[in-house]
Amino acid sequence: MNHSRSDIEFKDRSSVVDIFLIFLRLGLTSFGGPIAHLGYYREEFVVRRKWLDEHAYADLVALCQFLPGPASSQVGMALGLSRGGILGAVAAFLGFTLPSAIALVLFGLGISHFGGQLDSGWLHGLKVVAVAVVAQALWGMGKTLAPDSRRATIAVAAAIIVSLVPSALGQVGVIVASGLVGWALLRSDTALPHTLLRVPLARRAGALLLAAFFLLLLLLPVVAGATKSHGMELFDSFYRAGSLVFGGGHVVLPLLQSQVVPAGWVSNEAFLAGYGAAQAVPGPLFTFAAYLGAVSSQSPSGWAGAAITLVAIFLPGFLLITGTLPFWEQLRRYTGIKRAMLGINAAVVGLLLAAFYNPVWTSAIKSPADFCLAATALLALVFWKLPPWLVVLLAAIAAGLGIG
Incomplete structure (x- = not known):
């Protein structure tokens, strides 16, 4: 199907400032790691703002799991x-990060x-509310x-396989296999109409x-070696590190440690202290790179070093x-790809189900009080329709006071 120029230019484009402010609020309140982030995104952009529908969102999540x-x-x-085009992508990145x-x-x-104060009841409360956020998205x-x-x-099989093979290779393999099953078994009477992203x-x-991605990957080691900067x-x-890691922030940490600690840029003690602090802040775990740049033993460090490492990763x-x-x-328009995406979308549900158990549930629900707090947070999100940022705040306060 051919789409008009107005389709491509998108009549409902948002201003760059609006995009930045929306993602800034998410960046301030999205605790719980990457799986919880996807739950916050779904609530904000699929359910509330209706920027895209459930199928287009799942397609997008599946694509990002590949990359x-x-x-x-x-x-x-x-x-x-x-x-908002490229500037909109930059605004979303800055606001969330x-x-x-x-x-x-x-x-x-x-x-x-700062890290010490959040590293007990408050932090535990944030983990508990992530259980409710992911459960809402999963349902x-x-x-x-x-x-x-x-x-x-397909969804349950994907959850089982990923739970038994907890690696980036297992995730990618499940997505590929689910796409093949969808292509072979899910026929046109199952497929939904294509929804434009x-x-x-x-x-x-x-x-x-x-091309810029691959050129930088090839040329940066040469330039770094030649300049000794x-x-x-x-x-x-x-x-x-940002180019070669699948699976999110927890996977990149060992690679970063191997880059900065043996080279003497950051001591192992400072690395571990920063990792602990990274668990207490909202937003992506990849921002740990900014901390490493700031505490580098060589110049540039501080804010300049943080800017370099943050942009680079x-x-x-x-x-x-x-x-x-x-x-x-364009690929999503083909009938065979549509059938494959139906299988892949089901696999995304399975990946979310596996992650709901580990690490979201296993790291948060340690007692009956934790379960009660998570259930109350789910009630507040689903039935009371409280905004996620308020539920996050209330759960953190409750856990800090020893309620959860």
């Missing part, structure tokens, strides 16, 4: 791109009591994306962005998602 980098941040960048990045840099520059997505026996079977970016621009070494190391994911989306929309 290296921080999947939840890439989903946010893609949503920003669809509403800056709160945790600034908090971690301040921690690295000496406010050590809503499951009803839409796995409503029949075949797709429910508008991307105001030409394919030529997308190709240039993808610590700034270039930082940029190169963190760009490669997120840039690969930004280039990949913005470069891929102009081609992705």
Whole structure:
């Protein structure tokens, strides 16, 4: 099907400032890690704002699971791109990322009591409310994306396999296998009409962005070696970390440790202290890179070092998602791809189900009081219709007072 120019330009485009403020609020309140972030996004952009429907959202999540980098941040960048072009993607990235990045840099520059205060009841309350957020997203997505026996079977099988093979390879393998099952078994009477995810970016621009990703990956080590500049070494190391890691923030941590600790840039004690603080802030765990740049033993460090490492670790994911989306929309139109995406969308529900158990549930629900707090948070989100930021705040206060 051919779409008019008005379809591509998207009549409902949002201003860059609006996009930044929406994602800033999410960046200030989205605790619980990447799976919880996807739940917050779904509530904000599928249910509340209706920027896209459930199927287009699941397609986007599946694409970001394929790509290296921080999947939840890439989903946010893609949503920003669809509403405001490249500047919208940048605004979404900045809004969602800056709160945790600034908090971690301040921690690295000496406010050590910040992490200590949140590292007990308050932090536990944030983990508990993440259970409610993910449960809400799991229920809503499951009803839409796995409503029949075949797709429910795919979802449960995906959850079982990913739970038994908890690795990035297991996740990608499940998505591929589910796509093949969908293509073979889910016929046209099952498929829903194609829903457009508008991307105001030409394919030529997308190709240039993808070319830039690979060129930087190849050239940065050469430039860093030739210049002997610590700034270039930082940029190169963190760009490669963002380019080569599947599975989100927890997977990138060992790679970052191998980059900065043996080289003497950051002591192991400082690395572990920063990792503890990163658990207490909202937003993407990849912002831990800003902390490492700030506490680097060599110059540039401080705010300059944080800016270098933060841009470097997120840039690969930004280039990949913005470069891929102009081609992705065309691929989604083909009948065979539609059937495959039905299977993949069911697998996304399965991945969410597996993550709901571990790490979301296992790290949060330690007692009957925790279960009661999570159930109350779910009630507040689903039936009382309280905004997620308020539920997060109330749950943190309740846990800090020893209620949960």
